[in-house]
Amino acid sequence: MAEVRALTNLVETPSEGGPLRSLVPVDAQALDAFRTGATTQQQEWLQASGLKPKQGQWCLLPDAQGAAGLVLIGFDKLDDLAGWAAAAARLPSGDYRLRDTLAPEAATQAATGWALGGYRFTRYRTGAASPARLVWPEGADRSAVARTAEANFLVRDLINTPASDLGPAELAEAAQALAKRHDATCRVIVGEALLEENWPAVHAVGRAAAPQRAPRLIDLRWGTAGPRVTLVGKGVCFDTGGLDLKPSSGMLLMKKDMGGAAHALGLAQMIMDAGLPLQLRVLIPAVENAVSGDAFRPLDVLKTRKGLSVEVGNTDAEGRLILCDALAEACTEKPDLLIDMATLTGAARVALGPDLPALFSNDDEVAAALLHKGEAESDPLWRLPLHKPYASWLDSKVADLNNVSSGGFAGAITAALFLERFVEPEVPWLHLDLFGWNPHEKPGRPQGGDCFALRALYSLIADRFTG
Numbered sequence: 001m002a003e004v005r006a007l008t009n010l011v012e013t014p015s016e017g018g019p020l021r022s023l024v025p026v027d028a029q030a031l032d033a034f035r036t037g038a039t040t041q042q043q044e045w046l047q048a049s050g051l052k053p054k055q056g057q058w059c060l061l062p063d064a065q066g067a068a069g070l071v072l073i074g075f076d077k078l079d080d081l082a083g084w085a086a087a088a089a090r091l092p093s094g095d096y097r098l099r100d101t102l103a104p105e106a107a108t109q110a111a112t113g114w115a116l117g118g119y120r121f122t123r124y125r126t127g128a129a130s131p132a133r134l135v136w137p138e139g140a141d142r143s144a145v146a147r148t149a150e151a152n153f154l155v156r157d158l159i160n161t162p163a164s165d166l167g168p169a170e171l172a173e174a175a176q177a178l179a180k181r182h183d184a185t186c187r188v189i190v191g192e193a194l195l196e197e198n199w200p201a202v203h204a205v206g207r208a209a210a211p212q213r214a215p216r217l218i219d220l221r222w223g224t225a226g227p228r229v230t231l232v233g234k235g236v237c238f239d240t241g242g243l244d245l246k247p248s249s250g251m252l253l254m255k256k257d258m259g260g261a262a263h264a265l266g267l268a269q270m271i272m273d274a275g276l277p278l279q280l281r282v283l284i285p286a287v288e289n290a291v292s293g294d295a296f297r298p299l300d301v302l303k304t305r306k307g308l309s310v311e312v313g314n315t316d317a318e319g320r321l322i323l324c325d326a327l328a329e330a331c332t333e334k335p336d337l338l339i340d341m342a343t344l345t346g347a348a349r350v351a352l353g354p355d356l357p358a359l360f361s362n363d364d365e366v367a368a369a370l371l372h373k374g375e376a377e378s379d380p381l382w383r384l385p386l387h388k389p390y391a392s393w394l395d396s397k398v399a400d401l402n403n404v405s406s407g408g409f410a411g412a413i414t415a416a417l418f419l420e421r422f423v424e425p426e427v428p429w430l431h432l433d434l435f436g437w438n439p440h441e442k443p444g445r446p447q448g449g450d451c452f453a454l455r456a457l458y459s460l461i462a463d464r465f466t467g
Contacts, residue, residue, distance in 0.1 A: 007149055009088060009118030009131040010111060014095035022063065022099040023134075025083070025110075027075045028053045034072070039064065046072070056086040056443040071096065079106060081378050084113025085444025091132040098137050107137035108144055115149035117444035121160040147273045148458075151266040152451045154178075158262035159436055159449025163238035163255045167213040168206065168286035171235055171258060175218045175284065178265055182272035184222035184280075190214055199285070200303040201310070201321045206287030208242070208295035217326070218261075218284040220268065226278040227465045228335040229271070232326045233264030234319045234342035235286035242289050242315030243297055256449060257319070259436025260342035261286065263454060267339075270458045278465045283330055285322035289315070301399045305329055306422050311396040313404035319344050320415055321403055324422040331424040337366065337464070338423065339430045339457065347411030348433040352382050357434035357452045359383045360416040366428045369464070374456040381432070381453050384412060391417045 014020045026034055031053045035043060042061050049059035057074035071091065075083040102110060114134045122128045136142065158166065158174060172188045179186035191214040194203040199217050206215025218235070236257040240246060246254070261284045268282045296302065300312045302321065306328035310321065319342050330338050348358040359381040361367035367383055374380040393405035393414055401421060405414040416431050423429045438450040 007115050007118070007146060009133050010115055010136055010145070011095070011133050012136060014097070014133070014135055018095055019069070020095045020097055020135075021060075021069050021071050023087075023096045024070065024072050024099050025075050025078055025087075026053050026072050027078050030078060031072070031074075041066070042070070055080065055083045056090055058087065058091060070099070079109060081109055081113040081116070082444055084110045085117030087444075088114040088117030088132055088134070089444045089446075093130040093132055095133050095135065097135040101138050104139035104141070107140040111137050111140040111142075111145045112148050113444070115145055116152055119153055119156060119446065121157065121446070121448060123157075123161065143274075147270050148455060150273075151269045151454060154269055155259075155262045155266035155451040155454065156449040158265070159256045159259050161255070163288070166255070166258070167237045167288060168209075168216050168235065169212065171237055171261060171284070171286045172216055172218050175220055175265060175282070178269060178272075179220050179222070182222060182269075184220055184272065186218065186220045188219070189217040191216070198305055199325050200305065201325045202285040202287060204296045204300075204302050205242075205289055205318045205321050208292040209288040209290040213237075213288050213290070215285070215287040218282070218286055220282040221280070222268070222272050223277075223279040227337070228279045228281070228333055229337045229461060229465065230281040230283065230330040230333070230335040230339070231264040231267055232323060232330055232338070232340035233261035233282070233284045234258065234323055234340075234344065235261035235284045236319055236322070237286060237288050239289045239316070239318065240291050242318060243291060243295050244315040245291065246316060253437060256436045257343050258286070259434065259449070260319075260340070260344075260432075262436070262449070263341040263432075263434070263451070266451065266454055267457055270454070271461060274462065276462060276466060278461075281330070281333070281335070283326040285326050287318075287322055289318045304422070308401065308421065309399040311399035311402045313402045317404045317415070320418050323419055327419060327422040331422075331427050334424070335427060337430070337461070338427050339432070340419065341432045341434060343436045344433045345412045345415050347415075348384075349435055351384070351412060354435045354437065354439055355452075356380060356382045357432045358412050360386055360413075360431040360433070361429060362386065362420065362423065362425065363428040366430060366460075370430060370456060370460050373459045373463075374453065377455040377459055379453055379456040381456065384416070386416055386420060387413055388417075390414055394418055
């Protein structure tokens with residue numbers, strides 16, 4: 001079970017007896033200014049290093065006493081969070097301190113990037129290298145840095161954990177641990193009790209799994225006063241595709257198919273840690289889409305919590321089936337903001353690639369506000385339309401609707417239109433179709449489970465509900 005873990009690469013004081021090097025961040029302008037004031041020896045070393053003011057580049061220089069105690073780190077832009085993450089990931093082990101004092105906002109940005117750049121998934125590895133450690137920059141908001149980094153690490157740890165160690169039961173345990181830490185409540189409905197309490201689609205998708213991996217509905221609540229914010233996360237802990245079986249290449253990364261649930265828990269961690277004055281609810285349908293004699297079948301007609309019947313056009317479009325029950329329940333309380341997060345469609349990745357979550361919304365003002373936050377937090381999203389004429393592609397001759405469209409076009413849009421059928425029009429709703437995975441090693445972003453739009457979403461909620 002993944003847990004929220006403390007920061008290890010930001011320290012109060014450097015290690016005794018070890019070297020402590022001064023860091024100087026430089027973009028093109030700052031590098032020119034440094035050269036002007038540098039000693040002759042520093043200028044010679046700098047010339048020999050070939051350092052360019054670009055993200056991920058660095059060089060060691062002698063300090064004023066001639067010791068190798070100064071490190072220049074390159075930036076495309078000095079306020080770039082990714083630049084600090086790249087520095088933390090690439091610099092050798094040891095202790096570092098900023099040479100110059102930064103403004104509080106810049107210090108917080110630097111510390112946040114450094115913390116995020118120190119992420120490593122080490123659960124199954126021995127002898128992991130020690131990270132480069134930064135002495136806390138003066139003026140940094142330590143609570144905000146820790147809040148962001150810990151939530152990010154929680155999301156990544158959950159996604160990176162293989163399905164053998166993270167099934168529906170373990171995902172529920174992670175939610176319960178988070179609830180306990182923040183004095184929240186967490187109710188879990190398991191197996192046949194889902195039918196008794198009217199979660200038929202969640203049960204149908206997960207019923208083929210082994211008994212110890214039975215489907216469940218996780219319902220976390222925190223806060224007793226203020227606006228209502230409800231988060232819904234897709235918790236498919238492994239997706240075989242069901243009877244419409246995925247090929248091996250398509251199944252390879254399906255441990256990440258609970259990435260939406262991981263993001264919901266990470267965002268909940270940030271909200272509760274900050275003590276935002278609101279009522280938070282987190283709904284996570286947690287299942288394994290397995291293959292057995294009890295698996296749901298193509299062209300089965302499923303009941304849903306809302307009462308709509310759904311014909312199964314494809315058992316590999318299971319995420320929207322479990323989400324529809326959770327969204328219907330979420331709307332019964334008329335939340336002031338409803339957000340669902342899901343690793344839902346390959347179509348969104350074809351359109352936007354792995355780095356940009358697709359955003360859909362029934363509220364233009366809320367959507368615009370989130371896009372703005374994404375730009376401000378260097379945590380971007382891209383809005384796609386809920387194009388109503390495509391809704392007819394979900395028509396069924398035997399049920400209220402089908403879970404997939406009749407053609408291969410606009411898969412992300414038709415998936416969002418399916419979910420919209422279970423959202424009340426008056427409830428402001430944001431749907432994020434995200435990848436949850438970084439396919440290539442990047443500075444400060446190791447290959448594997450990754451976190452998207454979390455900072456943007458938290459900033460939106462904090463601004464919107466803390467007037």
